[in-house]
Amino acid sequence: QATLFLLSLSASLVSALYFHIGETEKKCFIEEIPDETMIIGNYRTQLYDKQKEEYLPATQGLGMFVEVKDPDEKVIMSRQYGSEGRFTFTSHTPGEHQICLHSNSSKFALFAGGMLRVHLDIQVGEHTNNYAEIAAKDKLTELQLRVRQLVEQVDQIQKEQNYQRYREERFRQTSESTNQRVLWWSIIQTLILVAIGFWQMRHLKSFFEAKKLV
Amino acid sequence: MEVLLVRLALVVARLLLVTAAFSQSLDSDFTFTLPAGRKECFYQSMKRDASLEIEYQVLDGAGLDVDFYLSSPSGHVVASDHRKSDGVHTVETEDGDYMFCFDNTFSTVSEKIVFFELILDNMDDGQSEPEDWKEFVHGTDMLDMKMEDLMDTINSVKARLGKSLQIQAVLRAFEARDRNLQESNYERVNMWSFTNMVVMVIVSGVQVYLLRSLFEDKRQTRT
Numbered sequence: 001q002a003t004l005f006l007l008s009l010s011a012s013l014v015s016a017l018y019f020h021i022g023e024t025e026k027k028c029f030i031e032e033i034p035d036e037t038m039i040i041g042n043y044r045t046q047l048y049d050k051q052k053e054e055y056l057p058a059t060q061g062l063g064m065f066v067e068v069k070d071p072d073e074k075v076i077m078s079r080q081y082g083s084e085g086r087f088t089f090t091s092h093t094p095g096e097h098q099i100c101l102h103s104n105s106s107k108f109a110l111f112a113g114g115m116l117r118v119h120l121d122i123q124v125g126e127h128t129n130n131y132a133e134i135a136a137k138d139k140l141t142e143l144q145l146r147v148r149q150l151v152e153q154v155d156q157i158q159k160e161q162n163y164q165r166y167r168e169e170r171f172r173q174t175s176e177s178t179n180q181r182v183l184w185w186s187i188i189q190t191l192i193l194v195a196i197g198f199w200q201m202r203h204l205k206s207f208f209e210a211k212k213l214v
Numbered sequence: 215m216e217v218l219l220v221r222l223a224l225v226v227a228r229l230l231l232v233t234a235a236f237s238q239s240l241d242s243d244f245t246f247t248l249p250a251g252r253k254e255c256f257y258q259s260m261k262r263d264a265s266l267e268i269e270y271q272v273l274d275g276a277g278l279d280v281d282f283y284l285s286s287p288s289g290h291v292v293a294s295d296h297r298k299s300d301g302v303h304t305v306e307t308e309d310g311d312y313m314f315c316f317d318n319t320f321s322t323v324s325e326k327i328v329f330f331e332l333i334l335d336n337m338d339d340g341q342s343e344p345e346d347w348k349e350f351v352h353g354t355d356m357l358d359m360k361m362e363d364l365m366d367t368i369n370s371v372k373a374r375l376g377k378s379l380q381i382q383a384v385l386r387a388f389e390a391r392d393r394n395l396q397e398s399n400y401e402r403v404n405m406w407s408f409t410n411m412v413v414m415v416i417v418s419g420v421q422v423y424l425l426r427s428l429f430e431d432k433r434q435t436r437t
Contacts, residue, residue, distance in 0.1 A: 185407035
């Protein structure tokens with residue numbers, strides 16, 4: 001089991017994207033997902049070593065804070081991990097989830113003026129399934145496993161399409177509401193203009209009459 | 215003799231199947247916030263003779279545009295865009311780390327949300343084991359010959375479904391951009407209509423007041 005985990009972790013990060021992060025910097029990624037979808041994120045950090053002039057795996061004390069917010073801006077996960085880690089969460093509402101990473105270093109000298117290199121890989125939905133485990137647990141033949149993979153993929157596509165339908169409906173509601181509001185605001189503004197015009201003329205007329213100019 | 219030929223065909227088919235499963239195309243997509251006046255860079259390690267395709271879109275933020283450039287490990291800028299809203303670039307790669315950056319320094323106030331998708335092909339040189347689950351598979355299937363055909367079909371369906379998922383991701387990015395645009399439209403309409411009305415009322419009040427004060431001050435100059 002442990003070897004399986006290590007294999008999958010290192011395999012996914014070998015050709016992963018990386019970026020540099022400063023000590024107090026926070027980097028945020030947005031994942032727009034349907035509900036009941038699992039997300040697994042793997043990251044690996046490296047610190048720049050001035051003497052060897054290259055990036056080496058970070059020291060033990062250096063970790064990363066991972067904070068996940070759901071579409072309603074509520075924090076659903078806020079945990080600290082080591083210099084290498086994996087975080088998992090499952091969405092309960094469809095929408096834009098925000099995953100933010102920042103380092104937990106409090107000693108400003110630790111980075112030695114350099115940056116921390118973070119390798120990151122985020123897997124969504126059916127990509128999170130560990131087929132090795134599934135094959136072992138359910139004792140599947142290769143054909144059965146392949147078909148299971150296909151079923152999971154189609155499931156994911158279907159979930160995504162349902163979510164798309166829900167988003168399109170909300171989008172249409174916003175458009176229609178904007179359209180209505182443009183119409184109403186224009187009508188109200190015209191009425192106000194006309195009313196103010198009348199009021200001005202009447203007020204000025206009575207004012208001039210009082211001053212015996214008219 | 216015939217049995218030998220069939221056996222040979224089986225072995226060759228198996229080999230082909232195994233190599234087909236190994237040459238994979240990896241892709242990942244990310245959506246991130248790019249603060250105003252900042253530049254964000256990402257790096258991707260590549261091998262020789264692989265291909266890197268990057269597709270990006272700006273989803274939110276006034277103007278919906280961003281600067282983009284992609285540079286090779288030797289420092290050459292192989293692709294660059296100036297204030298574009300979306301773009302696609304494909305490069306044949308050499309060994310090393312490719313860097314691509316999204317530049318929002320031209321904007322002082324608006325934060326952008328950028329979506330990008332990386333599609334890597336031919337990354338594998340046949341040595342890594344992407345599908346290690348094969349070791350955990352139990353038993354054998356009957357009718358080996360027919361099974362090879364089935365496996366071929368299933369593999370191609372899997373590849374196509376993967377492509378469908380990718381296309382869905384792109385469509386989702388388009389829709390997110392349109393939705394953000396609409397929502398900012400809505401807010402704009404509300405704000406400016408309200409401001410308009412307030413300004414109108416104030417201006418009419420000021421007009422009336424000014425006119426009245428014109429006539430009242432004349433009292434001093436009249437002799």
